[in-house]
Every structure is written in C-alpha cells, then in structure tokens.
Amino acid sequence: MTDAAPAFERAPDLPPPASTVGVVGWMRQNLFSTWYNTALTVLALWLIWEAVPPVVAWAFVDADWTGSTRDACAREGACWVFIKEWFGQFVYGRYPIDERWRVNLGAAILVVCAATLFFPRFPWKAWVSVFLLFGYPVVAFFLFSGDVMGLIWVETPLWGGLFLTLVLAIVGCVFALPIGIVLALGRRSRMPGVRAVCVAFIELWRGVPLITVLFMASVMFPLFVPEGLTFDKLLRALIGIMLFQAAYLAEVIRGGLQAIPRGQYEGAQALGLNYWKAMVLVILPQALKLVIPGIVNSFIALLKDTTLVLIIGLLDFLGMIQAAGTNPDWLGFAVEGYVFAGFVFWVLCFGISRYSLHLERKLHTGH
Amino acid sequence: MHYKTVFAAAALAVGLALPASSGTMDDVKAKGHVQCGVSQGLPGFSNPDQSGNWTGIDVDVCRAVAAAVFGDANMVKYTPLSAKERFTALQSGEIDMLSRNTTWTLVRDTALGLDFAGVNFYDGQGFMVRKDKGVKSASELDGASVCVNIGTTTELNMADFFRANGMKYEPVVFEKSDEVVAAYDAGRCDVYTTDRSGLAAQRVKLKDPGAHMVLPETISKEPLGPVVRHGDNQWGDIVRWSLIAMIEAEEMGVTSGNVDDMRKMATNPATKRLLGMEGDMGKNLGLSTDWSYNIIKQVGNYGEVYERHVGPDTPIGLARGPNALWTNGGLMYPMPVR
Numbered sequence: 048m049t050d051a052a053p054a055f056e057r058a059p060d061l062p063p064p065a066s067t068v069g070v071v072g073w074m075r076q077n078l079f080s081t082w083y084n085t086a087l088t089v090l091a092l093w094l095i096w097e098a099v100p101p102v103v104a105w106a107f108v109d110a111d112w113t114g115s116t117r118d119a120c121a122r123e124g125a126c127w128v129f130i131k132e133w134f135g136q137f138v139y140g141r142y143p144i145d146e147r148w149r150v151n152l153g154a155a156i157l158v159v160c161a162a163t164l165f166f167p168r169f170p171w172k173a174w175v176s177v178f179l180l181f182g183y184p185v186v187a188f189f190l191f192s193g194d195v196m197g198l199i200w201v202e203t204p205l206w207g208g209l210f211l212t213l214v215l216a217i218v219g220c221v222f223a224l225p226i227g228i229v230l231a232l233g234r235r236s237r238m239p240g241v242r243a244v245c246v247a248f249i250e251l252w253r254g255v256p257l258i259t260v261l262f263m264a265s266v267m268f269p270l271f272v273p274e275g276l277t278f279d280k281l282l283r284a285l286i287g288i289m290l291f292q293a294a295y296l297a298e299v300i301r302g303g304l305q306a307i308p309r310g311q312y313e314g315a316q317a318l319g320l321n322y323w324k325a326m327v328l329v330i331l332p333q334a335l336k337l338v339i340p341g342i343v344n345s346f347i348a349l350l351k352d353t354t355l356v357l358i359i360g361l362l363d364f365l366g367m368i369q370a371a372g373t374n375p376d377w378l379g380f381a382v383e384g385y386v387f388a389g390f391v392f393w394v395l396c397f398g399i400s401r402y403s404l405h406l407e408r409k410l411h412t413g414h
Numbered sequence: 415m416h417y418k419t420v421f422a423a424a425a426l427a428v429g430l431a432l433p434a435s436s437g438t439m440d441d442v443k444a445k446g447h448v449q450c451g452v453s454q455g456l457p458g459f460s461n462p463d464q465s466g467n468w469t470g471i472d473v474d475v476c477r478a479v480a481a482a483v484f485g486d487a488n489m490v491k492y493t494p495l496s497a498k499e500r501f502t503a504l505q506s507g508e509i510d511m512l513s514r515n516t517t518w519t520l521v522r523d524t525a526l527g528l529d530f531a532g533v534n535f536y537d538g539q540g541f542m543v544r545k546d547k548g549v550k551s552a553s554e555l556d557g558a559s560v561c562v563n564i565g566t567t568t569e570l571n572m573a574d575f576f577r578a579n580g581m582k583y584e585p586v587v588f589e590k591s592d593e594v595v596a597a598y599d600a601g602r603c604d605v606y607t608t609d610r611s612g613l614a615a616q617r618v619k620l621k622d623p624g625a626h627m628v629l630p631e632t633i634s635k636e637p638l639g640p641v642v643r644h645g646d647n648q649w650g651d652i653v654r655w656s657l658i659a660m661i662e663a664e665e666m667g668v669t670s671g672n673v674d675d676m677r678k679m680a681t682n683p684a685t686k687r688l689l690g691m692e693g694d695m696g697k698n699l700g701l702s703t704d705w706s707y708n709i710i711k712q713v714g715n716y717g718e719v720y721e722r723h724v725g726p727d728t729p730i731g732l733a734r735g736p737n738a739l740w741t742n743g744g745l746m747y748p749m750p751v752r
C-alpha cells in the first residue's frame with residue numbers, strides 16, 4: 048500500500064490564552080482591553096505625571112518646615128512655617144492664650160464621654176448620653192464663656208478658629224436634630240394646623256440659602272430691634288444655622304418615617320401605645336436608623352457650610368486663616384493656608400463618614 | 415447700591431421709632447471699654463498678630479480713643495466686621511465706633527445716619543504694571559487687560575477712568591484679592607488695579623516684587639477715616655479730636671518717646687495746650703486734662719503710627735505721600751487745639 052493512511056499528526060498548538068492573572072494580566076484586562084481604554088490609560092498616566100511630581104515637590108521636597116519668621120521661607124515650595132507659627136490661632140482663634148486650657152478641657156470632656164459610648168460593655172451609657180445631650184452644653188457654655196467660678200469672661204468675638212467651626216457645627220446639628228424630628232412628625236400629623244405650620248416652616252427655611260439666613264441674622268435683625276438692645280452675634284448665627292439645619296433634617300427624617308411599613312404603626316396601636324409612645328418606642332428607632340446616611344450627609348454639609356460665617360465677620364477656621372494671611376509680616380501664603388484648611392476639613396469629614404458607616408453596621412438588624 | 419437704600423430706610427425707621435439713647439460716652443464709661451469695629455484683616459490697617467491682638471493704623475485710632483477716655487489704650491474690644499455689615503453694626507449700637515478703612519462719602523455721611531470724624535489715611539486707586547512693559551503713565555494703558563475685584567467701587571472707578579480717557583480695556587475680574595493677585599502674577603492681565611495701600615500690600619505677595627511698579631496716577635479719592643453714629647456729637651468730638659491730637663503731636667514734634675520731657679520743658683504755647691498744661695482742652699471734651707498726653711504716650715503721634723504699620727520700614731513699605739503733614743506737602747492738616 049503506497050498510499051498509506053496518513054499518520055496521526057497533532058494539530059499545531061493554539062497560542063496560550065492571554066494571561067488573566069498577575070500584574071500583566073490585570074493590566075491587560077483593566078487598562079488596555081480596547082483601544083479607547085488604552086488611550087484613556089495613557090491620558091491618565093500623562094495627567095498624573097504632569098500633576099503629581101510638581102505637587103509633591105511643592106508640598107514636601109521644596110517646602111520650608113523650620114524657622115519662625117517669613118524669612119525662613121526662601122525656597123520655592125510651600126511655607127509650612129506659616130501654618131506652624133499660626134497654628135494656635137487657627138485652632139483657638141483669638142481666645143486668650145492663658146485660657147486655652149478651657150477649650151482643651153471642654154473638648155476632652157466631649158471626647159471622653161463620646162468615647163465611652165463606643166464600648167458596648169460600658170455600663171452607664173444612658174447616663175452619659177443624657178449628660179452629653181443636656182448637661183454638656185451647659186457645662187461647655189460656662190467653661191468657654193466664663194464669668195462664673197473665678198473664670199474670666201471670654202466674650203464670643205474672641206472665639207474663633209477650628210474651635211468656633213466645631214461649636215457652630217456641633218451645636219447646629221445636635222440642637223437641630225430634635226427640632227427636625229418634631230417638624231418631621233408635625234408634617235405627617237393629621238392635625239391640619241400643626242401640619243400647616245410645619246410645612247410652612249420647613250419650606251421657608253429650605254427655600255433660602257444659608258448665606259441669606261446668616262446675612263439676615265447679622266445685618267437685618269439688629270435694625271429691627273430697639274437701639275442699644277444687641278444680641279450676641281454668635282448666638283444670632285447659631286440660631287440661624289440651627290433652624291436652617293432643622294428644616295433639612297426634618298425632610299431627611301420624614302423620608303425615614305415614610306419607609307416604615309404601615310403595619311408597624313398599626314402594630315404599635317394594637318399594643319395600646321399612644322401616639323408619643325408609638326413614635327418613641329416603635330417608629331423613630333427604626334426610622335432614624337434608616338436615615339443615618341442622610342443625617343450624616345447633612346452634618347458634613349453643615350460642617351463645611353459653617354465657613355460661610357466669614358461673611359458676617361466671625362473668624363472661624365477658614366476666616367482665621369485668611370485673617371492671618373493679612374498680617375504684614377506674613378503676606379503671600381494664602382495657598383498654604385487654603386491647602387491646610389482643605390486638608391483639615393477633609394480629615395474631619397472623612398472621619399465623620401467612617402463613623403457613620405460603623406454606626407450603620409452596628410445598628411443593622413435587618414428589616 | 416441697592417442695599418444702601420434698604421439700610422437707609424431701615425435706619426430711618428429705627429431712628430423714628432426710638433428716642434435718642436443716652437450718649438455713647440456714658441455707655442462706654444459704664445461698659446469700661448470702647449467697642450471698636452475693625453476689618454477682618456487688611457494688612458497694615460487692621461489685622462491680627464500672632465498673639466491674637468489687632469494691630470494697624472485703624473486699630474490705633476481705636477486705641478487713641480480708649481487712651482483719651484480711660485487713660486489706657488488697651489481698654490478696647492474689637493469686633494471684626496465684613497464690609498457689608500459694618501454700618502449696621504454701628505447703627506444698631508453693637509459697636510461704639512467704626513475704624514475700618516471706610517471711605518468718607520456724602521451718602522454714607524447723610525443717608526446712612528453716620529458721621530465721619532476725620533481722615534486717618536488718604537488713599538486712592540492706582541495701577542500696577544510690570545516694569546518690562548515699559549509703561550510710564552496710566553494714559554498709555556489703551557487696550558490693556560486689567561485684573562480687578564468684582565463688584566467693588568474699584569471696578570467702577572476703573573471703568574470711569576478708561577471711558578473718560580477714550581481708552582479700551584479688557585477687565586479680568588475675580589472675587590477675592592488673592593485670586594486677583596495670583597492672576598496678575600501669572601500674567602493673565604497687564605495691569606492690576608486697587609487702592610494704592612492695597613497695591614503696596616499685595617505687591618509683597620508677588621513672586622518678584624521688584625519687577626513691578628505702581629504708575630503715578632491716582633484715579634479716585636478714598637479718604638478713609640473713623641465713623642460714629644450721627645447725632646451723638648460729644649462722642650463724635652472725642653473721636654475727632656483724638657485723631658487730631660495724634661496729627662498735631664507730630665506737627666509739634668511730640669513723640670511717645672519725648673512726651674514726658676516735652677511736658678516738663680515745652681515753651682511753645684500750642685504744645686503746652688496740646689499736652690494739657692494750658693487751657694481746658696480736656697474739660698471741653700468732657701475728658702481729663704491728660705487725655706492727649708495718654709494718647710501720645712501710649713499710642714504715639716500720627717507719624718509714629720504710620721511708620722509702625724505701613725511706613726517704608728514695614729513689609730508694606732508705603733511712603734508718606736498724601737499722608738505727610740501739610741507742612742511737608744501732604745494733606746494731614748490738624749485743626750488747632752485751642
């Protein structure tokens with residue numbers, strides 16, 4: 048047989064499949080999968096190359112870190128000496144230097160009390176919470192402003208810096224929450240009068256920008272009260288911020304109330320609970336848990352919005368940084384100041400948002 | 415501007431609704447301090463220092479008033495005010511006097527219910543350009559792009575100036591001074607315009623301050639001075655004469671350093687009157703006889719105050735110019751203390 052049956056031959060090997068593991072594989076799959084992804088990757092790399100080295104050089108490599116006067120900042124990069132030298136003012140504003148311990152003490156009490164709430168096994172949680180909500184504001188007020196128990200009086204125009212920013216944000220939020228809850232319940236009330244008042248309040252305050260509220264509180268309000276009768280400017284701003292924030296929180300909380308199934312309301316009624324008991328024991332714990340992201344969102348927004356008090360002459364954190372930049376010996380460091388302000392605000396807001404995630408996980412009981 | 419009308423109406427309403435309050439002088443004495451409205455930070459005029467105090471030539475007017483009233487220049491409390499709320503703060507009695515680089519204009523002096531007590535700094539709008547542009551005069555700025563703060567009288571003055579001279583220009587506007595300076599420094603415009611004191615202060619922020627020059631023209635009048643409420647003449651007099659005493663002291667050659675010697679040895683009757691050794695100047699103002707001595711001793715004469723905060727040896731480095739004494743060709747002309 049000349050025409051022998053062809054011997055079995057292996058087909059040529061197929062090329063190996065593209066690697067999908069390892070760095071090369073990951074890059075091929077995610078960065079260079081198509082021509083436009085490749086183009087985007089190259090563009091992004093170019094942007095990073097253009098942006099990052101100069102920023103790093105400015106902020107770290109060429110920056111001045113040591114010294115105590117403007118003359119120490121002879122190099123090309125950032126002058127962190129400015130931040131270092133004015134740090135006390137940025138934190139406390141014009142609060143008298145010898146009295147700064149009062150701010151520190153107030154902050155320490157707040158942190159310690161708040162910290163105990165983190166420990167699941169801490170026994171007197173309820174008492175600490177009650178103290179934080181009702182006792183602490185009074186203690187803090189007298190501690191910060193003084194004029195009692197031998198503490199010298201530190202009037203509010205001297206309050207400033209990060210201290211003032213936190214006072215505005217914390218007071219604004221903590222006092223706004225109960226008002227917001229009441230407003231949210233009122234808006235869902237079956238009593239037409241209550242409902243109308245709450246709707247009107249919420250829509251009025253939500254309808255104007257915060258800057259207008261502050262401006263009214265600071266500029267217009269004093270014109271409508273008798274001459275000589277002046278309210279503390281900080282107090283006016285605080286009340287404005289509080290009412291403004293309450294209107295926003297009311298809508299956030301109303302969202303939570305609406306998410307609670309009707310059966311919960313009926314169940315509470317069937318147990319013989321009256322309106323307030325049903326709300327406090329059954330509805331609100333569930334509703335508030337649902338809207339934690341919304342409440343935290345409002346709080347973060349408020350924390351950043353407090354910088355608007357600059358326009359009414361309160362020297363908050365950002366205001367103090369700007370004012371420091373007008374000292375003739377320290378002209379020309381605005382960029383450093385703003386970068387520092389941005390960094391601090393980011394740290395604060397990021398911290399709050401992580402805490403809210405923790406809270407959500409802890410309280411998650413499944414619905 | 416529109417809000418001024420609102421202010422005026424509101425101020426009028428308040429004024430009609432209320433009887434005149436007792437004098438500011440009595441209030442100030444009862445409180446034990448002068449509540450003084452200052453800026454939120456304007457280099458050399460009123461700005462915070464590192465120990466939390468306010469300094470500047472506007473601040474020193476407040477200190478002079480406190481020295482005159484209490485014999486202690488430190489009995490002042492400061493209220494930082496934004497430009498928008500400054501007049502309300504004064505009208506509502508939140509502050510006793512306003513010393514916040516405020517331009518004396520007819521509308522403010524009348525319709526707003528305020529009184530200007532004098533001028534502690536003659537400012538005016540100027541132009542800054544790069545030296546290498548070769549421009550020597552503002553009349554050569556035809557077609558230039560100009561960096562300016564938005565919504566200020568600066569912007570309006572500039573528009574008037576270019577239109578009056580039949581020149582074209584291209585405004586490059588920003589909200590904040592820092593932005594304006596940064597844009598000018600980056601070469602986004604040929605010219606930077608603001609008040610001359612501002613130009614001097616902002617110049618320090620430029621990368622190479624020596625490469626820029628201020629053109630000789632001043633295109634607006636900005637007489638800045640302390641302000642009090644209209645109708646409280648005793649208090650207005652005290653503020654006015656506290657300022658005049660500082661200028662008069664400079665003219666007489668009395669400084670914080672030599673005031674004690676002058677008090678013992680002065681022979682010039684005008685100096686003797688100023689220092690309270692002759693005449694009843696203090697009594698006429700309702701103050702003690704050493705009111706002006708306290709001002710000069712604790713705050714200094716006008717020249718000292720100027721040199722300390724904005725003069726050539728400070729970072730701002732402003733020559734006296736129109737703020738020199740009238741005897742030196744400036745505009746500072748103290749009314750006779752007699």
